[in-house]
Amino acid sequence: MSTLAELKTFAITNTLRSCQLFTGLPPQDLANIAAVTVVKSLEKGEYLFHEGDVASGFYVIQRGAVNVHRVTATGKEQVIHVFRTGDSFAEVALAAPTGYPADARALENSQVLLVQKDGILTLLKRQPELALRMLGSMSSHLRVLVGQIEDLTVKDVETRLANWLVKRCPNPQSEALVKIELTTNKRVLAAELGTVSETFSRTLAKFRGLKLIAVKGKTLTVLSPAKLHALLKRNLGE
Amino acid sequence: MSTLAELKTFAITNTLRSCQLFTGLPPQDLANIAAVTVVKSLEKGEYLFHEGDVASGFYVIQRGAVNVHRVTATGKEQVIHVFRTGDSFAEVALAAPTGYPADARALENSQVLLVQKDGILTLLKRQPELALRMLGSMSSHLRVLVGQIEDLTVKDVETRLANWLVKRCPNPQSEALVKIELTTNKRVLAAELGTVSETFSRTLAKFRGLKLIAVKGKTLTVLSPAKLHALLKRNLGE
């Protein structure tokens, strides 16, 4: 085996190890997985796959961010989830129906690993432990989706935003300022919250009026996690 | 082993065999699974589990129907899916976080099999083939959920109902009448479609006015699948 190939494998195993799905696996297993993995570079805005594409495997993000979404017939984009470094997604590829159920597009320049379906399936047959991990990973995606469904139907935008903000506060009870750096533009974030930029903007403005947050460019500052948390409770509570 | 126990195992393996998840498995495997399975009877309206309950395993429906849903803080029920005879659900139980992510309640008198977590995990470690099946099953649930998210956010009630109806027409292009028997009351169906009974009723009325369907008690008749399909296309299309 050439030194170059070894180097590549080394880089891949390093990424795999840092991925939730594979942490703690013995080096030999990682090497085996690396052997069925290829690296892909994505420009910002580039599509990784489209809905219905034949699924060639699942992905692990080495660097960057990928937006998994559906495009509706009216052209609107419904964000399912934004995955970031270390996340794995599209494990759904391993199952029988061969098409991906959604679109995936890089939100920034990214590097991802494609764990190829055929290869990993062979491995899974020999490594039940690995299969259990995949089960775990998929189940956590299921949980996220179940949560999404609730988020999208039940709550109004104000509550969804409050929820989103509170989730990002280390301690929602405290009065300590929390700075949140937006990693995407506000239109994408609005889409994640199931709304449009105009409404998102208005809701931010409302919160600003209530002295709950301060907004400066891409930096949101939660002025009072406790108050925000109280608002959230009130909106849900009774 | 007593004859009674053998009989019970026989009944269980029969149900397991008829479940998508396990069809085609060798008898010995089925017996092994049956050994870690217990039967549960549910009265109509009885809860199988609540959100957050420690997950003791996943379920296969032997007879009846189970409504998996979330209850929101405001008391409303968001249906995630209605499972029926032969379906398996709550495979999410096998993964690490121990709580179920939703509620499950019998819509009618039902009998379900609980495939116990500890037992099946042991089996999975020896049977990668089985693990792959579970992966497939979970991935199909993921697909359903991804579809749901689109359904719930994107379309208006008219489109959702048209979609629901068209899905139940063997051939959406044809003009042949299609009779659909409702298995639940209309309030539950409305909830599945992400709306309330009033709006559901109005939408049915609108379709009746358009001569697209006829309604008689719990029987819906699609008068012209082709026309309905055209309406759906139009609502989505452009």
Place this chain on the structure above:
DNA sequence: ACGGTTATTTGACCTGAATCAAATTAATAC
């Protein structure tokens, strides 16, 4: 700094659908 493009904000307007209330129509018990 300057022109051009894109992102964000604000305003005005409108619609789908939830809610509340009331009338009808099943369904079930007695």
Place this chain on the structure above:
DNA sequence: GTATTAATTTGATTCAGGTCAAATAACCGT
């Protein structure tokens, strides 16, 4: 049957939030 209760329908009202339009503000290449 008749009384009760639950399910469904219809009417009237209200409002969150999406859409369109226009004004700023931020960003980028030169």
